[in-house]
Amino acid sequence: MCPSSGGIWGLYALTIRLKKANEILLQKPRARIGLYGSYASALSLNELQKLAPSTNTTLLDPDLALTYGITLGSVRLRERIAELHSSPEVELTAANVVITPGSSMANHLVLATLCGPGDHIISLAQKNNIVVFSDEAFSPLFHTKDQAPPLVSLGSPRTLSTGSLSKAYALPDIRIGWVVSQDKEIIHRVSALRDYTTISVSLLDDSVAAFALSKEVLPQLMERNLRLCAESITLLDEFVKRNAQRCRWTKPKGSGVAFVQILNKDRSASDDLVFSKKLAEEAGITVIPGSYSFAEEGANDLKGYLRIEIGSPERLREALVAIEEFVHKYDFF
Structure with missing residues (x-):
């Protein structure tokens, strides 16, 4: 069964067919920490209500x-x-x-x-x-x-x-x-x-x-989301500096994600798909392999890069401890 947002979306989905070249990857078991998102940490309705300066809103x-x-x-x-x-x-x-x-x-x-x-x-x-x-x-x-x-x-x-x-x-x-x-x-x-x-x-x-x-809520909402991302950017910057021989990056200027390149011990770009699969299997952490997911066919411009969510600093902080150990566990990926 595949639920949809209303019956009309279910009918629309029937017009979509996977191409033969498409590949579906299933993660087993489920990851302990998922860094595959691209948004600031999601709010509950109560948290959103509290951003209003007045109880009348x-x-x-x-x-x-x-x-x-x-x-x-x-x-x-x-x-x-x-x-x-x-x-x-x-x-x-x-x-x-x-x-x-x-x-x-x-x-x-x-x-x-x-x-x-x-x-x-x-x-x-x-x-x-x-x-x-x-x-x-x-x-x-x-x-x-x-x-x-x-x-x-x-x-x-x-x-x-x-x-x-x-x-x-x-x-x-x-x-x-x-x-x-x-x-x-x-x-x-x-x-x-x-x-x-x-x-x-x-x-x-x-x-x-x-x-x-609304004018009453949006400023507080964006202050919260930007603050969470800024904290994550600081965590990643410190991570890259500590492990400069095995990774590098450019700080993101926008969005809810960062791209970090993982290097082999000889400073060559790692295989980001191999790294991501091993990380999920051995450490229970999921990230998005950059070149596998986003590079044009035949291009190597994103080789070794991982897309990492920056909207949830607490989850990122826990994950980076395991990722740091994992990076130094192997000389090559």
């Missing part, structure tokens, strides 16, 4: 009827997302926003709206009326003073931004995403396609999203 209305919600998402949530994507030069409204069940759906809708079968970037770029699409799932989880604004706030009307609550906002179980554009014709086309994928987002999810992104 409530997370959920207990009298909320659990019926179908407004098709495009509540006006309250769409207005707030429009505000977060606006600038002095570009003022967006609820009419510029479509709410979706997560950013994966948002990205799919944008690509399905803009790209027909056989479309390629080069052919799109040759057209005079170029549309630029930016997946901003990790915004505004930036770890330096240089912070990129939403693409749709920069003035060009032929732009789209997508996002969700999963990564930067640490609410991955709240299945809310969005598509934002100044171009209302594109928003209309996305909305029409959306009708074939979902009826409406959950009213519970919509309410939690509007609360989390």
Whole structure:
């Protein structure tokens, strides 16, 4: 059995087929510590409620009827997302926003709206009326003073931004995403396609999203998430310095992950897939092998790199003790 977010998602899943080249890896036994995430440590509803400066700001209305919600998402949530994507030069409204069940759906809708079968970037770029699409799932989880604004706030009307609550906002179980554009014709086309994928987002999810992104709560939420990531970055920096002969990295400037390269004793890049499998089997810790998961076919630019979650410093601190012992247990991976 494979549960889905509503029957329509189950029907949609039937249109997806694995290619012959796809490989499914099953971890047995389950890992003791998982560092495969990419978001700040997830909050409970009680923790989220406590971020509100006033008890008058409530997370959920207990009298909320659990019926179908407004098709495009509540006006309250769409207005707030429009505000977060606006600038002095570009003022967006609820009419510029479509709410979706997560950013994966948002990205799919944008690509399905803009790209027909056989479309390629080069052919799109040759057209005079170029549309630029930016997946901003990790915004505004930036770890330096240089912070990129939403693409749709920069003035060009032929732009789209997508996002969700999963990564930067640490609410991955709240299945809310969005598509934002100044171009209302594109928003209309996305909305029409959306009708074939979902009826409406959950009213519970919509309410939690509007609360989390509200002016009263968002500053405290992001301060918490950035603080957790900063603590993890410090832990990893100290780890790399202690083990400089066997690893190296570049500090992340944003997102909820870091990439650390594990070196063999002769300073050559390790086999990140071998390392990750051994680490899971022997130490019960899971990380994402960089080149196996993210490198282009035939490229070695990510060889030896591990993608490590930085949103949960307590879990990372415990894991790094075991990883440090493991790195020095073998000369080569």
